[in-house]
Amino acid sequence: MNVARWLGPIVAIVIAALPFAVKAYQLDFLIFLLINVIVVVSYRLVTITGEWSLSHVVIMGVGAYASAIGTKQLGLPVLAAMPIAGLVSALIAYVLSFPLFRMKGFYFLIGSFAAGEAIRLTWSRFRFPFGGPKGITMIPAPELPIPGFGTVSLGTPVIYYFMTVVIVVLCLWVMYRLERSKIGLTLEAIHWKDVLAESVGIDTWRYRTLSFVTASFFAGIGGSLLGHYIGTINPDRFGMESMLYVLVWTIVGGTRTFYGPIIGVVVLSILDEVFRGLAELRPALYGVLLIATMRFLPDGLESLPEVFSMARGRLRTRTDRPPAASPDVSAE
Amino acid sequence: MVELVLQTSINALVAASFIALIAVGLVLIFGVMRIVNFAHGELFMAGAYVVWYLYAQQSWPFPLAVIAAGVAVCALGMAMERLLFRPMRGNQLGGLIMSVGALFILQVGAVQIGGVNLMKHVPPAVPGAIAIPGFEGVSVPGQRLVVIGVSVTLLCLTWLLLHRTKVGWALRACAQDPEAASLQGISINRYALVAMGLSAALAGVAGGIMAPLVRVGPYMGHSVIVTAFIVIIVGGVGSVEGAVLAAVLYSFLDTFITTFFDGSLATIVGLVVMMLVLVVRPTGILGTAEKV
Numbered sequence: 034m035n036v037a038r039w040l041g042p043i044v045a046i047v048i049a050a051l052p053f054a055v056k057a058y059q060l061d062f063l064i065f066l067l068i069n070v071i072v073v074v075s076y077r078l079v080t081i082t083g084e085w086s087l088s089h090v091v092i093m094g095v096g097a098y099a100s101a102i103g104t105k106q107l108g109l110p111v112l113a114a115m116p117i118a119g120l121v122s123a124l125i126a127y128v129l130s131f132p133l134f135r136m137k138g139f140y141f142l143i144g145s146f147a148a149g150e151a152i153r154l155t156w157s158r159f160r161f162p163f164g165g166p167k168g169i170t171m172i173p174a175p176e177l178p179i180p181g182f183g184t185v186s187l188g189t190p191v192i193y194y195f196m197t198v199v200i201v202v203l204c205l206w207v208m209y210r211l212e213r214s215k216i217g218l219t220l221e222a223i224h225w226k227d228v229l230a231e232s233v234g235i236d237t238w239r240y241r242t243l244s245f246v247t248a249s250f251f252a253g254i255g256g257s258l259l260g261h262y263i264g265t266i267n268p269d270r271f272g273m274e275s276m277l278y279v280l281v282w283t284i285v286g287g288t289r290t291f292y293g294p295i296i297g298v299v300v301l302s303i304l305d306e307v308f309r310g311l312a313e314l315r316p317a318l319y320g321v322l323l324i325a326t327m328r329f330l331p332d333g334l335e336s337l338p339e340v341f342s343m344a345r346g347r348l349r350t351r352t353d354r355p356p357a358a359s360p361d362v363s364a365e
Numbered sequence: 366m367v368e369l370v371l372q373t374s375i376n377a378l379v380a381a382s383f384i385a386l387i388a389v390g391l392v393l394i395f396g397v398m399r400i401v402n403f404a405h406g407e408l409f410m411a412g413a414y415v416v417w418y419l420y421a422q423q424s425w426p427f428p429l430a431v432i433a434a435g436v437a438v439c440a441l442g443m444a445m446e447r448l449l450f451r452p453m454r455g456n457q458l459g460g461l462i463m464s465v466g467a468l469f470i471l472q473v474g475a476v477q478i479g480g481v482n483l484m485k486h487v488p489p490a491v492p493g494a495i496a497i498p499g500f501e502g503v504s505v506p507g508q509r510l511v512v513i514g515v516s517v518t519l520l521c522l523t524w525l526l527l528h529r530t531k532v533g534w535a536l537r538a539c540a541q542d543p544e545a546a547s548l549q550g551i552s553i554n555r556y557a558l559v560a561m562g563l564s565a566a567l568a569g570v571a572g573g574i575m576a577p578l579v580r581v582g583p584y585m586g587h588s589v590i591v592t593a594f595i596v597i598i599v600g601g602v603g604s605v606e607g608a609v610l611a612a613v614l615y616s617f618l619d620t621f622i623t624t625f626f627d628g629s630l631a632t633i634v635g636l637v638v639m640m641l642v643l644v645v646r647p648t649g650i651l652g653t654a655e656k657v
Binding site: 085131132135136138139140142143144146147148150151154155157158273277280281284313314316317319320321322323324327328331 | 462468477629630637
């Protein structure tokens with residue numbers, strides 16, 4: 034209990050102090066990590082309906098492209114383009130939901146994969162307005178107009194870091210509230226027993242679409258944050274490989290709880306940083322981790338405390354029990 | 366114009382025959398084990414690597430190298446079944462995730478063996494080309510004839526195996542209803558191993574015969590698996606005949622659009638067609654509805 038009470042403030046202090054304690058490239062890493070936190074948490078919102086989408090990273094890319102085109106070609110201010118990027122992603126997801134939610138299981142998986150690939154290929158096929166295979170470069174950094182002071186650029190890494198923190202916290206809060214609301218409980222019901230949920234009058238199609246579209250909105254915001262930070266986006270950045278990484282983070286973390294995917298992305302990204310020297314071997318490391326997780330920890334890292342306490346409980350009963358009364362011994 | 370259409374048709378036939386090999390393998394695994402093998406493209410890649418090593422580096426005769434590729438990849442597939450897929454029996458998502466893990470490991474293995482960007486040149490086994498009488502500009506390179514010949518032969522053999530032998534009967538029984546099959550004394554584990562070995566061998570041979578025609582590299586499996594997924598969805602997951610039919614339809618569409626317009630447009634059209642098929646007929650052309 035005590036740990037839980039102190040955890041919040043400690044995390045807050047660490048997050049606030051980190052950008053001043055790390056090197057420049059590590060700050061990049063932190064910003065990407067924060068963006069990935071939005072991506073995996075919103076991805077969990079998709080999986081909670083029982084379907085595993087393979088288009089989430091492409092939907093994130095839709096947000097990045099929308100934001101980049103909006104600011105570069107339509108002259109929107111960056112901070113206004115971000116929510117619009119989220120809305121565009123949500124809209125695309127809404128359109129996709131019509132064919133996709135006719136499918137279940139394997140078909141949904143492949144259907145979403147195909148839809149994503151089609152969008153991605155459209156980006157690389159059409160030079161206008163998507164910039165073709167090279168993508169869009171020189172995406173402007175956000176600026177904040179302060180009355181009586183002029184505009185302040187938010188593009189420097191430290192300031193961008195704090196802006197990202199604020200946006201991530203906001204997004205996480207909204208998604209957390211959503212999960213705890215009646216809608217979240219209904220989604221949970223659909224996740225476990227969709228036929229039963231339908232039989233008590235829940236319109237599963239509507240709820241599935243709702244969670245898919247909401248998740249896509251937040252993925253779009255994540256994409257927009259990414260685009261305005263690195264300044265260049267191209268179709269390859271949102272390819273299958275990135276999607277597989279999101280899948281790995283989410284599964285290794287676990288999807289039963291809200292914080293599971295966050296644990297997954299944080300732990301694996303830090304591992305990734307530590308093993309930076311093994312560049313070429315990293316995917317294999319991920320593969321081994323993924324297989325080991327599925328095999329030995331099917332509920333993900335989030336279930337580690339339970340596994341530990343269960344193991345400890347087993348040890349304790351074994352040592353506390355007087356040997357004579359043990360059923361194992363008497364059975365012999 | 367006629368010549369161009371004829372030449373394109375021949376190219377489409379080559380593509381169709383090797384894609385059918387890959388897709389039939391995927392269908393077999395899915396049918397018997399209910400597992401979507403994302404690493405299937407990497408098995409194809411492994412076959413190409415074996416042929417590159419044995420034929421191009423060690424100068425083995427080409428047919429022997431291809432057979433070796435089939436055997437080696439078959440063993441690899443069986444190992445995957447035993448170590449990765451068997452513990453996940455009955456858990457579709459689990460099997461899929463295992464195969465993603467295998468995909469990463471196999472790709473890195475290929476990078477370790479041959480490097481990332483080194484182009485691996487595999488000379489064609491049958492040099493020269495055969496001209497088609499009556500059309501001066503149309504010719505069929507020998508290697509492409511080999512691809513068509515080997516693929517069609519293997520597909521026929523697979524069909525015979527599935528429909529005319531006891532093993533095939535058992536495989537189909539497992540695919541239809543695993544529970545009833547195991548009640549009849551059919552060992553699901555054994556036939557899962559058979560299905561996986563057969564499917565991997567097909568992928569390995571496909572990789573082997575295609576090695577001289579494509580760029581051999583660690584990531585060559587990606588485009589192949591995308592195409593194979595489209596094909597098995599359109600054909601109906603779990604239907605071998607549907608997979609072959611869809612492979613032919615898809616290859617003709619793809620090759621013609623690639624020749625007359627461009628490659629990425631062809632893939633987009635293919636994906637859109639697949640989405641349309643899914644919307645109109647969610648079980649594919651020849652598929653049947655899955656049990657809930």
